[in-house]
Amino acid sequence: MPAYTLREWARLPLGDDDGEIPEHLxxxxxxxAKASSFAGQGGGGVLEDRRTELRARGVVGVxxxxxxxxxxxxxxxxxxxAEEDQQxxxxxxxLVHMLAVALNLKIDMGQVTELDWQRETLLEILIRLFCDKLTEAVRRGLPRRYLGHEDDLPALRGTLDVPRQFTRHAANPGRLACRFDDLxxxxxxxxxxxxxxxxxxRMSRSAANQKRLRELAFVYGDITDIAVPALKWEDVIIDRTNRAWQDLFGMAQLFLRSRYQTTSSGAGQGTALLFEMNALFExxxxxxxxxxxxGTEFRVSLQGGRLFCLTAIEDNRDMFQTKPDILIRRDSQVVHVIDTKWKRISARIDDPKQGVSQSDIYQMMAYAxxxxxxxxxLLYPHHVGLGRKEGVQTQFRITGHDTLIDTASVDVANSKEIVTRLRNNLFTSMMNDTSSSMLKEWATSRQRFPA
Structure with missing residues (x-):
């Protein structure tokens, strides 16, 4: 079965030659792709189906x-x-590392060989990691819980259901209406x-993964089959008795619950596991x-704030709610707002505005x-066009005020000490004593940027 690989925003020409895809495929x-919720009104939000080519958008996956x-x-x-396969x-x-961090999962990628990373698609690698983790967990035994049961038995088990006993078995004292818990x-x-x-x-095309999944299906042979829409996710409680299953539960949500987005098209016509990079990067x-x-004095809120921009005069109703990606507070004062953007900005030498959109600046002005x-x-992914140094690229001051707006970048291609790098590149000045005292002064002189 032919398998094709594209980068986001790249094109795959139609045709029968190498590097092309037949029109019917x-x-x-x-x-x-059009069945995805990311497809949008015109259906081209994932793939643009053009006359001579397919063009990927800002959604990744399989x-x-x-x-x-x-x-x-x-x-x-x-x-x-490096060669394209190595890249x-x-x-x-x-991408797997980003998913693990975003979903707060501990995923051991050490068992996947370098050849597997080159040969398998993202979907097959995720399935492989899930199978390995699930196999290890089931060897220690499936989790169990006490469930309440009601049954009519010849001998008492648990407690007697008196109302049911005297309504259903009034004429048959040989059967007892029992209520009991069973592990x-x-x-x-x-x-x-x-x-x-x-x-x-159903999704896997790998013979090795299908073999692993068949073996796991045998382990779950006595478990009731439930359709995906009918699964009772709210009934799952992760506590000290089943803590080892927390990551597996998170991965199951990734595959089944559209934590980012999973889609099916028609009766067996196709499936997709897709991730919108804007949401994943955020x-x-x-x-x-x-x-x-x-461990610092600062508190972080994700998608917090939720203040409204406008109030309707006729009914005093708040409208146009804001949700900054990241709010950082010291005590009750917001000291830093970060908004992430999964797009490439240009070097300042090429463009004084660095390709930052007017709408993004208006958004930051509203937050200010x-x-x-x-x-x-405004935080963007780093790329080679910005030079070697990640971190703050440009600083601006809002005209007539002391408020600063930065454009900054983080190198997602390098996971080594990324938390330390992020702290040093963005928060060093905020965390030192001088900056803290400046923030106290700021909190008492907010009239400089009146509401």
Whole structure:
């Protein structure tokens, strides 16, 4: 089965030559992509189905249709001098790392060989990691819980259900209406794991993964089959008795619950596991900022704030709510607002505005007005066009005020000490004593930027 790999915003020409995709396969992939919630009103939010080519958008992942698959990888500058297969392998590693951080999962990627990273798609690698983790967990035994049961038995078990006994068995005292608890494996968590195994078996195109999934399906043979929409996620409680299953539960949500987005098209026509890079980058950076400021006097809120821009005169109703990606507070004062943008900015030498959009600046001006922080940052992924140094690229001052707006970058291609780098590049001045005293002064002189 032909498998194609693209970078986001890249093009795949239609045709029968090497490096091209036959038109009938392109149509199948485009039809599956149109079933995604990311497709948008025109249906081209994932793949643009053009007359002579397919063009990827800012959504990454894997689309599998009948007879073919398409993998879309993020545009990350990594190993620029290496072969394309090696570059793709490195990007898959970075993407899995970003997913693990964003979902707060501990994923051991050490068992996946370098050849596997080059040969397998992102979907097959995620399935492999899930299977390895689940296999290790089931060897220690499936989780069990006491479940309440009601049954009519010849001997008393548990407690007697008096109302039911005297309504149903008034004329048959040989049967007792019993209520009792029974330790069972047929619980919501195991039903979710079984559903995940079945779902991934339908998605996988790898013989090795299908073998692993068949073995796991045998383990769950006595667990009730539940359709994915009917799974009771709210019944799963992760506590000290089943803590080892927390990461598996999170991965099952990734595959089944559209934590980012999973889609199916028609009756067996195709499936997709897709991630919108804007949302993934935002969650990834937010988690890193939480780690970077852990143990300090600063508190981090993700998608917090929620102040409104306008109030309607006729009914005094608040409208146009704001949700900054990252708010950093010291006591009750907002001291830093960060908004993440998964797009490339240019070097200042090429463009004084660095390609920052007018709408992004207007958004930051609204945040400055509502939250009154001394500093705001537009944070972008770093790339080689910006030079070697990540961190603050340019600083601006809002005209007539002391509020600073930065453009900054973080190198997602390099995970080494990324939390430390983020702290040093963005928060050093905020965390030193001088800056803290400046913030206290700022809190008492907010009239400089009146509401």
């Amino acid at each position: 392109a149509k199948r992939l485009a039809d599956v 689309i599998a249709a009948q007879g073919c698959s398409l993998e879309i990888l993020p545009k990350i500058d990594i190993l620029p001098a 793709n392998a490195a990007i898959r590693k970075r 069972s494996q047929d619980i919501a968590l195991n039903r979710i794991m079984k559903a995940a195994v079945a779902h991934l078996f 969650e990834y950076v937010g988690r890193l900022v939480v780690r970077a400021l852990a 007005h509502l939250y009154k922080p001394p500093r705001l940052t």
